[in-house]
Amino acid sequence: MAALFQLVVSGVALGCIYALVALGFVLIFRATGVLNFAHPEFLLLGAYLILTFGSAGLGLPWGLALIATIVVTALIAVSFNAVVIRRMMGQPLFAIVIVTLGFGIALRQIISVLYGDAPRAIGSPWGAATVTVGEATITWTNLITIIVTVLIVGAFLAFNRFSAYGIGMRAAAFDEEAAAAVGIPNRRIHMLAWALAAAIAAIAGLLLASFPRSAVPELSFVALRAIPAAVLGGFDSVAGALVGGMLIGLAEVSVLSTQSGYADVVGTNFHLVSAYVVLLAVLWVRPHGLFGTPEIERV
Amino acid sequence: MLRAEGVEVVYGGRVVGLHSVTLELPPAGAVALLGANGAGKTTLLRALSGLLTFHDAEVRKGQVSLEGESLLDVAPEQVVGRGVVVVLEGRRVFEPLTVEENLRAAMLGGQGRAGRSGSMDTDRLDWVYGLLPPLRHLRGRRAGFLSGGEQQMLAIGRAMMTRPSYLLLDEPTLGLAPTVAGPLMEFVAGLREQGTALLVVEQNAGTALDVADHGYILESGRVVMDKPSDALRRDPDVMEFYLGVGEGGQEGSLREVKRYRRRKRWYS
Ligand SMILES: Nc1ncnc2c1ncn2[C@@H]1O[C@H](COP(=O)(O)OP(=O)(O)OP(=O)(O)O)[C@@H](O)[C@H]1O
Numbered sequence: 001m002a003a004l005f006q007l008v009v010s011g012v013a014l015g016c017i018y019a020l021v022a023l024g025f026v027l028i029f030r031a032t033g034v035l036n037f038a039h040p041e042f043l044l045l046g047a048y049l050i051l052t053f054g055s056a057g058l059g060l061p062w063g064l065a066l067i068a069t070i071v072v073t074a075l076i077a078v079s080f081n082a083v084v085i086r087r088m089m090g091q092p093l094f095a096i097v098i099v100t101l102g103f104g105i106a107l108r109q110i111i112s113v114l115y116g117d118a119p120r121a122i123g124s125p126w127g128a129a130t131v132t133v134g135e136a137t138i139t140w141t142n143l144i145t146i147i148v149t150v151l152i153v154g155a156f157l158a159f160n161r162f163s164a165y166g167i168g169m170r171a172a173a174f175d176e177e178a179a180a181a182v183g184i185p186n187r188r189i190h191m192l193a194w195a196l197a198a199a200i201a202a203i204a205g206l207l208l209a210s211f212p213r214s215a216v217p218e219l220s221f222v223a224l225r226a227i228p229a230a231v232l233g234g235f236d237s238v239a240g241a242l243v244g245g246m247l248i249g250l251a252e253v254s255v256l257s258t259q260s261g262y263a264d265v266v267g268t269n270f271h272l273v274s275a276y277v278v279l280l281a282v283l284w285v286r287p288h289g290l291f292g293t294p295e296i297e298r299v
Numbered sequence: 300m301l302r303a304e305g306v307e308v309v310y311g312g313r314v315v316g317l318h319s320v321t322l323e324l325p326p327a328g329a330v331a332l333l334g335a336n337g338a339g340k341t342t343l344l345r346a347l348s349g350l351l352t353f354h355d356a357e358v359r360k361g362q363v364s365l366e367g368e369s370l371l372d373v374a375p376e377q378v379v380g381r382g383v384v385v386v387l388e389g390r391r392v393f394e395p396l397t398v399e400e401n402l403r404a405a406m407l408g409g410q411g412r413a414g415r416s417g418s419m420d421t422d423r424l425d426w427v428y429g430l431l432p433p434l435r436h437l438r439g440r441r442a443g444f445l446s447g448g449e450q451q452m453l454a455i456g457r458a459m460m461t462r463p464s465y466l467l468l469d470e471p472t473l474g475l476a477p478t479v480a481g482p483l484m485e486f487v488a489g490l491r492e493q494g495t496a497l498l499v500v501e502q503n504a505g506t507a508l509d510v511a512d513h514g515y516i517l518e519s520g521r522v523v524m525d526k527p528s529d530a531l532r533r534d535p536d537v538m539e540f541y542l543g544v545g546e547g548g549q550e551g552s553l554r555e556v557k558r559y560r561r562r563k564r565w566y567s
């Protein structure tokens with residue numbers, strides 16, 4: 001029972017990180033029509049910039065280092081949009097996707113040159129602490145991941161539903177010309193979407209690199225597994241991204257914990273592809289994802 | 300004064316949508332813009348409102364100006380900020396959003412935004428609900444579920460949220476039953492009392508000329524006639540082609556009719 005509980009908690013926590021990644025991915029896509037394959041590298045920025053700003057680098061207090069990390073990640077994303085993506089608007093989605101992929105690879109290379117490839121502890125203040133619930137032992141990292149995700153998602157949903165910019169963003173996502181025609185500033189909306197998505201990714205990156213994991217360039221591959229979560233949810237649906245992320249996190253952790261028993265059948269790395277298995281199963285039944293609308297590519 | 304002067308619009312660098320079109324909309328005035336399918340009416344509204352960029356088009360010659368200042372190279376949302384707003388052809392409401400969200404979306408832009416507080420925003424919403432009371436009852440409804448007439452009302456209300464000085468309407472009665480279209484145009488005419496100038500685009504001249512003081516007729520991207528509404532209403536050619544009087548519903552060209560009449564006169 002305790003083992004199962006621990007399993008569920010770590011599945012949910014991983015699902016939370018996937019959900020945060022998928023949320024940012026969907027946010028940019030809905031607001032700007034761009035599939036941002038550099039998104040996993042925004043998580044890396046979160047995990048590594050904290051090394052520069054925190055005790056391992058400039059020595060800022062944790063809170064300040066956190067804010068600096070989030071702000072700088074958002075600035076990098078906004079500049080990428082302003083300098084590269086905005087100029088490509090109107091070109092085929094395919095071309096834009098390739099450019100985001102390239103930007104992601106460049107970011108990863110730069111990070112690996114600047115920080116090295118060896119795992120580095122990011123020094124989260126809660127460290128390796130755990131809490132005991134009954135007989136189950138849960139890491140603070142998992143607990144904080146879940147709490148932070150609930151807060152971020154709650155704040156985002158409130159923003160999306162009630163704030164002027166949230167409403168404007170949904171309006172522009174539906175019909176950009178009609179939005180511009182009533183004065184909605186599309187450029188600023190795009191900028192905001194990139195900034196928010198990158199800020200959320202930076203936080204997800206921090207959580208992903210916290211104990212027992214550490215900052216390594218390969219974390220971006222973990223984040224890449226969240227993209228099936230976005231597809232699973234339907235690409236253009238916020239709720240779908242969250243549910244998709246959770247499903248894939250749970251699937252991955254349960255496969256990880258049980259696959260040793262079937263190692264001769266599925267091998268030992270089956271959890272890495274479990275996301276795609278879930279994805280295929282869902283798309284088989286619902287080609288537009290769990291919550292998606294048909295025909296999402298914009299013209 | 301909102302003014303287009305000798306405007307030539309080119310789509311995709313090749314297709315000419317307008318040839319040297321000149322049109323004036325005086326403050327608090329009302330102008331009708333008439334023309335058949337493909338005449339260039341929508342293109343002219345796009346040129347006036349900065350929306351050509353959405354169609355890979357540009358003003359290649361001529362000038363578009365508001366109170367003497369050029370509107371070329373002004374972003375669409377800034378055109379709205381200066382008081383010019385267009386109600387697009389086909390209503391184009393934000394379907395997944397509620398009626399009230401559609402209206403609130405338009406609060407991000409509009410005239411005199413600087414320093415406006417939240418309470419002013421509520422004022423604006425109340426003002427539009429006051430202008431169009433049915434919207435208040437529909438406020439929680441998803442816009443995509445409204446009837447055509449309700450959607451057109453919402454599209455106009457949404458434009459009014461920006462407190463425009465110049466309201467441009469692209470075929471507002473398209474696809475609406477006469478019983479719905481009539482009251483809607485009466486409402487539009489009433490907006491002049493708010494000090495809003497109107498540019499009404501229609502294919503059928505009847506409704507538009509009732510609202511307007513002055514009318515322009517576009518044909519193949521050119522203004523072929525430009526007269527006070529009364530004069531247009533008395534013109535037999537206009538009657539025939541744009542009021543559907545004495546017609547068999549045939550397509551035709553005003554210029555050809557004129558030549559034909561003139562020739563007939565010469566021969567008689
Ligand atoms: N997005 C576009 N790309 C290329 N050409 C266009 C585009 N929009 C309009 N045109 C062309 O410009 C000309 C004028 O079209 P416009 O839509 O302005 O006419 P309209 O008078 O509004 O017609 P309707 O009554 O059918 O709405 C047409 O020849 C049309 O084919």
Ligand SMILES: [Mg+2]
Pocket residue numbers: 340341342388469
């Ligand atoms: Mg048109």
